[in-house]
Amino acid sequence: MLTDTTFPASFLWGGAVAANQLEGGYDEGGKGLSIQDVMPRGIAAPPTTEPTPDNLKLEGIDFYHRYAEDIALFAELGFKVFRFSVAWSRIFPLGDEETPNEEGLAFYDRVLDELEKHGIEPLITISHYETPLHLARTYDGWTDRRMIGFYERYARTLFERYGDRVKYWLTFNEINSVLHAPLMSGGIWTPKDQLRPADLYQAIHHELVASASATRIAHEINPDIKVGCMVIAMPIYPLTPDPADALKVMQVDHQNLAFSDVHVRGEYPGYFLRELREAGVELDITDADRETLKHTVDFVSFSYYMSLCEAATGGRAGEGNIMGGVQNPTLPASEWGWQIDPVGLRIVLNQFWDRWRKPLFIVENGLGATDVLVEQNGTMTVEDDYRIAYLRDHLVQVREAIEDGVEVWGYTWWGPIDVVSASTAQLSKRYGFIYVDRQDDGSGTLARHKKKSFGFYADVIASNGASL
Ligand code: BGP
Numbered sequence: 001m002l003t004d005t006t007f008p009a010s011f012l013w014g015g016a017v018a019a020n021q022l023e024g025g026y027d028e029g030g031k032g033l034s035i036q037d038v039m040p041r042g043i044a045a046p047p048t049t050e051p052t053p054d055n056l057k058l059e060g061i062d063f064y065h066r067y068a069e070d071i072a073l074f075a076e077l078g079f080k081v082f083r084f085s086v087a088w089s090r091i092f093p094l095g096d097e098e099t100p101n102e103e104g105l106a107f108y109d110r111v112l113d114e115l116e117k118h119g120i121e122p123l124i125t126i127s128h129y130e131t132p133l134h135l136a137r138t139y140d141g142w143t144d145r146r147m148i149g150f151y152e153r154y155a156r157t158l159f160e161r162y163g164d165r166v167k168y169w170l171t172f173n174e175i176n177s178v179l180h181a182p183l184m185s186g187g188i189w190t191p192k193d194q195l196r197p198a199d200l201y202q203a204i205h206h207e208l209v210a211s212a213s214a215t216r217i218a219h220e221i222n223p224d225i226k227v228g229c230m231v232i233a234m235p236i237y238p239l240t241p242d243p244a245d246a247l248k249v250m251q252v253d254h255q256n257l258a259f260s261d262v263h264v265r266g267e268y269p270g271y272f273l274r275e276l277r278e279a280g281v282e283l284d285i286t287d288a289d290r291e292t293l294k295h296t297v298d299f300v301s302f303s304y305y306m307s308l309c310e311a312a313t314g315g316r317a318g319e320g321n322i323m324g325g326v327q328n329p330t331l332p333a334s335e336w337g338w339q340i341d342p343v344g345l346r347i348v349l350n351q352f353w354d355r356w357r358k359p360l361f362i363v364e365n366g367l368g369a370t371d372v373l374v375e376q377n378g379t380m381t382v383e384d385d386y387r388i389a390y391l392r393d394h395l396v397q398v399r400e401a402i403e404d405g406v407e408v409w410g411y412t413w414w415g416p417i418d419v420v421s422a423s424t425a426q427l428s429k430r431y432g433f434i435y436v437d438r439q440d441d442g443s444g445t446l447a448r449h450k451k452k453s454f455g456f457y458a459d460v461i462a463s464n465g466a467s468l
Pocket of ligand 1: 018021173174303321322364368414420421422423424429
């Protein structure tokens with residue numbers, strides 16, 4: 001039984017997006033190309049050689065021009081926080097040049113002005129699946145140690161420019177996804193099936209060092225800044241009580257937990273070093289790298305959409321958010337096969353809190369669905385009761401976890417406005433409380449319409465959770 005249905009007074013309610021999925025303006029304001037500009041079909045398909053007209057991300061939902069109107073809608077929802085990413089190639093069009101692009105920096109000044117006007121706290125992701133294309137092609141992304149320096153210069157530029165008005169920062173979106181999506185997550189141009197494990201692990205090491213280095217730089221520039229790591233959180237349950245299944249779960253968990261373990265503890269855990277040894281991988285770790293890694297994060301943030309099972313002998317394959325597993329026979333699933341598990345969110349919050357004792361921030365959670373626009377009393381809307389149910393059920397579990405004693409700073413729903421999907425690169429997989437009239441063939445007026453869930457979330461925020 002909950003003793004109180006409201007959330008802590010300081011709880012940060014809001015929504016989260018990424019530049020490449022909503023900004024558009026892919027060649028405006030001096031922006032260089034990013035890997036997403038050549039990924040018209042999402043993660044499963046190989047990239048194209050240049051931007052093609054079928055790539056919905058090139059125009060996105062035109063946030064680049066409509067940010068003021070969209071932020072006003074977020075203010076109407078009552079947002080306390082808005083998570084967005086900076087497009088690296090807006091700031092450094094190639095990625096390896098020395099001077100930043102002033103027009104790109106000025107765009108985010110304007111976004112921050114707008115947020116400030118509405119009293120919405122910004123939360124910036126420095127790198128969200130949008131490595132400059134030049135860095136991917138010329139250096140093979142994070143496999144190359146020089147990426148650390150390029151990222152440091154980029155991060156320092158952001159902290160110096162915005163560090164006095166942005167308190168919350170994330171270094172890399174879903175950093176553990178690099179194991180599964182090396183191009184999207186690591187800017188690694190070599191196709192996944194040709195990538196040597198040694199190069200992949202070295203890329204991971206470079207990202208971890210860059211992340212720690214950015215944390216150090218941020219704290220030097222402004223000690224009040226809070227830097228977090230960001231991982232995919234996906235509880236894995238044993239398919240059966242067989243200890244072999246439980247062991248398999250532990251090993252899969254380790255693959256994911258290693259990233260936050262390094263971010264929080266400042267060194268590699270033993271099980272990770274064992275994995276490397278057994279894979280015959282010898283990492284190039286310098287003494288300076290070891291020192292840098294000691295700059296640990298202030299909080300742990302994560303995305304949570306679903307859970308999966310594992311079994312030593314395998315089982316029916318389950319769809320996942322970038323990574324897969326074995327299907328859970330007890331859970332329903334979204335149209336894309338992601339299994340819906342609100343209780344898993346409480347479990348993961350407890351697990352992370354017990355393991356790291358760092359404040360937690362749920363920076364993505366949401367339901368992708370096919371929405372149908374209907375007319376109601378002369379206004380266009382979507383009757384998305386399925387989204388309301390998903391949101392309510394997950395928030396109830398967040399409240400349970402807070403009651404368990406877990407420190408949770410906030411919750412940002414993924415895609416409060418419809419954006420282009422990361423996995424499918426389409427718009428028909430919608431998450432928003434705000435419908436955007438843009439279809440998979442690129443047609444549509446880009447008009448915004450409030451869905452039924454808009455009012456529901458606004459009430460939740462206004463009552464600080466009491467209306468749940
Ligand atoms: C996460 C990404 C987001 C977002 C979300 C939903 O993995 O960080 O960028 O897109 O998943 O995924 P999708 O858009 O594939 O449904």
